[in-house]
Amino acid sequence: MSSIYLDHAATTPMVEDALIAMTAQLARLGNPSSLHTHGRATRKTLEDAREVIAIEVGCLPSEVIFTASGTEANNTALKGLYWQGRDNGRHVVVISAIEHHAIIDPAHWLQEHEGAEIITIPVNADGVINLDFLSHLIATRGNEIAVISVMHSNNETGVLQPIRKVVEIAGEIPVHTDAVQSFKKTPLSFSQLGVYAMTLSAHKIGGPLGIGALILRRAVEIPALLHGGGQEREIRSGTLNAPAIVAFAAAAKSKHYDVAHVASLRDSFIAGLSAAIPDATINGISSDRLPGIVNVTFPGTQSDTLLLLMDGQRVSCSTGSACSAGVHEASHVLLAMGHNEVSAQSSLRFSFGATSTYADCDFVVSVLPDVITRGRAANFS
Amino acid sequence: MKLIAAMSGGVDSAVAAARAVEAGHEVIGVHLALSANPQKYRSGARGCCTIEDSHDARRAADVIGIPFYIWDMAEEFHDGVVEDFLSEYAAGRTPNPCLRCNEKIKFAAVLDRARAMGFDGVVTGHYARTEITDAGKTLHRAVDHSKDQSYVLSVLTVEQISGAIFPLGDTTKVDIRKEAEARGLAVAQKPDSHDICFVPSGDNAGWLRDRLGSETGPIVDQDGVKIGEHKGAYTYTIGQRKGLGLTVPTADGSPRFVLKIEPVSNTVVVGAREDLAVSTMRGERPVWCGPAVTNQKLRGFVQVRAHGAALACTYFLDGSLLVAELDEPLLGLATGQAMVIYDGDRVVGSATICETE
Numbered sequence: 001m002s003s004i005y006l007d008h009a010a011t012t013p014m015v016e017d018a019l020i021a022m023t024a025q026l027a028r029l030g031n032p033s034s035l036h037t038h039g040r041a042t043r044k045t046l047e048d049a050r051e052v053i054a055i056e057v058g059c060l061p062s063e064v065i066f067t068a069s070g071t072e073a074n075n076t077a078l079k080g081l082y083w084q085g086r087d088n089g090r091h092v093v094v095i096s097a098i099e100h101h102a103i104i105d106p107a108h109w110l111q112e113h114e115g116a117e118i119i120t121i122p123v124n125a126d127g128v129i130n131l132d133f134l135s136h137l138i139a140t141r142g143n144e145i146a147v148i149s150v151m152h153s154n155n156e157t158g159v160l161q162p163i164r165k166v167v168e169i170a171g172e173i174p175v176h177t178d179a180v181q182s183f184k185k186t187p188l189s190f191s192q193l194g195v196y197a198m199t200l201s202a203h204k205i206g207g208p209l210g211i212g213a214l215i216l217r218r219a220v221e222i223p224a225l226l227h228g229g230g231q232e233r234e235i236r237s238g239t240l241n242a243p244a245i246v247a248f249a250a251a252a253k254s255k256h257y258d259v260a261h262v263a264s265l266r267d268s269f270i271a272g273l274s275a276a277i278p279d280a281t282i283n284g285i286s287s288d289r290l291p292g293i294v295n296v297t298f299p300g301t302q303s304d305t306l307l308l309l310m311d312g313q314r315v316s317c318s319t320g321s322a323c324s325a326g327v328h329e330a331s332h333v334l335l336a337m338g339h340n341e342v343s344a345q346s347s348l349r350f351s352f353g354a355t356s357t358y359a360d361c362d363f364v365v366s367v368l369p370d371v372i373t374r375g376r377a378a379n380f381s
Numbered sequence: 382m383k384l385i386a387a388m389s390g391g392v393d394s395a396v397a398a399a400r401a402v403e404a405g406h407e408v409i410g411v412h413l414a415l416s417a418n419p420q421k422y423r424s425g426a427r428g429c430c431t432i433e434d435s436h437d438a439r440r441a442a443d444v445i446g447i448p449f450y451i452w453d454m455a456e457e458f459h460d461g462v463v464e465d466f467l468s469e470y471a472a473g474r475t476p477n478p479c480l481r482c483n484e485k486i487k488f489a490a491v492l493d494r495a496r497a498m499g500f501d502g503v504v505t506g507h508y509a510r511t512e513i514t515d516a517g518k519t520l521h522r523a524v525d526h527s528k529d530q531s532y533v534l535s536v537l538t539v540e541q542i543s544g545a546i547f548p549l550g551d552t553t554k555v556d557i558r559k560e561a562e563a564r565g566l567a568v569a570q571k572p573d574s575h576d577i578c579f580v581p582s583g584d585n586a587g588w589l590r591d592r593l594g595s596e597t598g599p600i601v602d603q604d605g606v607k608i609g610e611h612k613g614a615y616t617y618t619i620g621q622r623k624g625l626g627l628t629v630p631t632a633d634g635s636p637r638f639v640l641k642i643e644p645v646s647n648t649v650v651v652g653a654r655e656d657l658a659v660s661t662m663r664g665e666r667p668v669w670c671g672p673a674v675t676n677q678k679l680r681g682f683v684q685v686r687a688h689g690a691a692l693a694c695t696y697f698l699d700g701s702l703l704v705a706e707l708d709e710p711l712l713g714l715a716t717g718q719a720m721v722i723y724d725g726d727r728v729v730g731s732a733t734i735c736e737t738e
Contacts, residue, residue: 304450304451304452304453305494305498307450308409308448308450308498309498309499311448312409312448328451328453374497374498374499375498377497377498378493378494378495378497378498380490380493380494
């Protein structure tokens with residue numbers, strides 16, 4: 001039995017160009033910080049890669065700061081912009097209710113250890129942030145806000161957020177956006193958005209694991225998390241991971257992700273699913289969304305049971321949030337959208353990628369009725 | 382068969398899962414998260430369901446090559462086991478939470494869920510055996526009597542036993558550790574768990590005091606004369622001699638023992654050693670692991686503690702109560718303990734002791 005992978009929002013296969021670029025670079029010698037021929041050769045390759053990524057994301061090459069992950073980029077941006085603001089008497093960190101834990105958790109760390117006050121922007125039932133709330137907040141407490149962080153699109157529902165409007169409302173207040181899920185899936189331009197900082201991750205777009213980028217406006221200098229050799233504008237010291245960076249650039253340049261194709265797969269899947277399980281509901285369906293993510297609530301089930309049964313059919317999908325012990329918890333994203341604990345724990349995320357096919361969709365739709373029947377029978381809560 | 386292997390992160394359940402796979406079953410490993418706020422690390426032999434334990438269970442499943450999931454049973458465990466433990470103590474009885482866990486969690490909540498999902502049964506690392514006989518599937522002691530866990534499984538009904546697989550019953554613990562080593566399981570030398578898993582400090586009396594309070598009350602002799610004061614009746618156990626803090630000596634200088642705990646009057650009754658002797662016990666809510674016991678008197682053995690001795694007795698059903706008449710009296714027996722009847726090494730059934738004389 002072949003297996004079907006519908007968890008591309010977690011990670012997606014590396015594209016061939018990226019694999020080739022990475023293996024080639026792994027065989028080359030030279031620390032990009034070294035001044036000799038070997039070092040310069042690596043530096044050249046790496047800066048070529050930086051320029052490619054800059055073009056793809058609509059920023060200056062000098063605005064690209066490589067990190068080891070999206071999580072690191074989020075931490076660097078949120079903490080750095082907070083510390084910078086705090087030096088000017090601003091102590092409020094504004095985040096949305098549906099941020100990834102790589103924003104929520106550093107915000108809470110700042111609250112517990114660094115004197116920050118967190119204010120959370122709520123979302124509506126369709127999963128979109130409440131701009132009126134933000135306007136009112138800025139009108140009343142704008143001079144206390146150090147940083148605003150709102151994700152470009154949500155990783156669980158795929159719902160796009162109005163970042164351009166956030167920036168307009170924010171005025172001079174620094175805005176950061178976590179665009180990890182959006183890059184290459186929907187139009188994304190750093191300069192057009194007008195944000196101060198933006199987070200990217202390579203492995204979500206067909207690049208390797210272990211490399212991300214913080215896009216940070218030129219001349220915005222923030223305190224570093226890692227100190228050492230002074231690489232990356234002294235904001236992120238550490239020898240640059242040249243093989244991963246060239247592969248990241250290759251994936252960024254690749255045209256393998258066909259937005260129209262993935263969106264059509266998604267729509268066909270939703271149609272099949274709605275026919276097979278009539279009482280299933282798609283979270284965020286009325287909103288503008290990424291092409292590849294479908295978040296479904298199956299009333300009367302528990303998502304960890306469904307995941308086990310889907311896995312038994314060799315279908316890989318996701319339940320959303322998981323805590324460190326692996327115990328499934330109700331998704332904070334779905335709770336913020338108005339779900340209760342029970343319905344939030346009755347949901348699965350299917351995410352499609354460049355390699356997904358209509359046959360994948362058809363197979364999942366064909367096994368769903370039995371999975372949902374068993375899932376309902378096994379739900380004693 | 383399609384089976385769910387309950388994997389605690391210990392050596393026994395890991396080998397049990399591996400053996401079930403080898404026997405040709407389709408096995409899925411499940412770690413039960415029983416604590417709502419798990420600790421990060423396990424301290425020695427104490428506690429369970431730590432994040433470290435769930436990691437160990439996952440690693441064992443990966444090495445064995447089976448899928449692995451975590452099931453959150455914290456709410457069921459709290460309601461069915463922890464609350465029961467507290468209310469039994471508050472009522473002056475001495476419960477065994479492992480028994481309740483098997484009855485309400487492992488072979489109820491887990492087995493029911495597994496069956497609804499299309500699985501045939503649950504594999505655990507308990508040291509016990511089952512046999513297929515003319516009377517159906519019966520429950521028996523493990524070959525390794527020092528590790529035998531049939532006592533804590535004696536609350537399983539015939540229906541529950543039919544869905545239970547115990548692959549370790551024919552092997553000694555020493556050999557299970559060797560086998561784990563040979564199978565490349567990193568938990569081979571992990572310490573056995575002892576004590577009560579949800580009391581990670583091991584201080585049961587302190588844990589109970591924190592939850593039930595420590596209202597002082599009288600310690601009286603059998604004539605009702607107050608001879609001392611206690612700090613929370615339920616922290617005492619029947620037969621306890623030490624730590625009573627009594628300053629009034631007996632006439633002949635002989636020691637006193639806890640005979641009875643009366644929760645309503647918050648009184649602890651003490652007396653002489655011979656007054657601890659019990660020759661007949663009665664148990665309520667009997668469960669039969671095979672054919673039901675009737676009013677016909679039968680010869681067998683009764684066991685009243687997890688690793689206690691099997692005591693020769695005559696047993697029968699008196700109305701709704703299971704009665705065991707001991708050949709030799711037993712010293713110190715608390716209500717709330719389980720009385721488990723054996724016919725040789727076969728578990729006949731069990732009941733919760735409600736009266737002794």
